[in-house]
Amino acid sequence: MAQQDTERQSVDEFFDDTVDAEAREAAHRERGTSRPITVVGNPVLHKECQDVTEFGDDLARLIDDMFASQRTAEGVGLAANQIGVDLKVFVYDCPDDEGVRHVGAVCNPVLDELPAAERVLDDSNEGCLSVPTAYAPLARPDYAIVRGQDPQGNPIAVQGTGYFARCLQHETDHLYGYLYIDRLSKRDRKDALRQMAEGTPRYPVVENV
Numbered sequence: 001m002a003q004q005d006t007e008r009q010s011v012d013e014f015f016d017d018t019v020d021a022e023a024r025e026a027a028h029r030e031r032g033t034s035r036p037i038t039v040v041g042n043p044v045l046h047k048e049c050q051d052v053t054e055f056g057d058d059l060a061r062l063i064d065d066m067f068a069s070q071r072t073a074e075g076v077g078l079a080a081n082q083i084g085v086d087l088k089v090f091v092y093d094c095p096d097d098e099g100v101r102h103v104g105a106v107c108n109p110v111l112d113e114l115p116a117a118e119r120v121l122d123d124s125n126e127g128c129l130s131v132p133t134a135y136a137p138l139a140r141p142d143y144a145i146v147r148g149q150d151p152q153g154n155p156i157a158v159q160g161t162g163y164f165a166r167c168l169q170h171e172t173d174h175l176y177g178y179l180y181i182d183r184l185s186k187r188d189r190k191d192a193l194r195q196m197a198e199g200t201p202r203y204p205v206v207e208n209v
């Protein structure tokens with residue numbers, strides 16, 4: 001992993017999503033109710049979600065349900081439209097490449113454009129709860145910064161490396177209507193859909209009508 005910290009912003013500017021990660025994740029999920037996961041083909045996954053404008057109890061409950069659903073499905077990230085809610089918010093519980101656990105929620109996320117010179121592509125495997133049982137290699141930058149708002153509406157910025165960087169990009173994509181398979185070649189996309197057709201999800205899903 002390339003370290004270019006001298007070029008990057010100081011860590012102080014970023015939300016420290018590693019503090020009390022285990023306790024925060026448990027508190028959310030214990031308050032929440034697990035919901036079934038929408039899968040590729042469901043219209044809510046294929047359009048841009050609405051901006052979050054109300055940062056109250058309803059949003060807090062949604063986030064709790066998202067953490068509960070993420071845990072049931074054994075995911076490392078979950079976007080609201082993956083439980084059928086048309087709102088720009090995602091949650092994550094994801095290790096980085098050093099094994100450090102990151103837990104948080106981001107509303108209205110926007111990824112920073114990284115200068116091409118700083119971009120190092122990582123072509124690890126990627127999967128998605130909404131494309132159950134399928135995996136495919138996908139090249140993505142190994143570093144990401146996402147800016148948005150926390151569940152109270154305060155501005156936050158989250159940075160990630162390695163697998164966690166992939167997660168931040170993947171979840172932000174969801175909220176703009178894109179699945180990772182939309183970034184694959186035709187052939188790899190077809191193969192992912194075949195893997196999905198042949199597999200059986202290990203968690204409840206919303207059947208497409």
Ligand SMILES: [Zn+2]
Pocket residue numbers: 127128129130170174
């Ligand atoms: Zn996904």
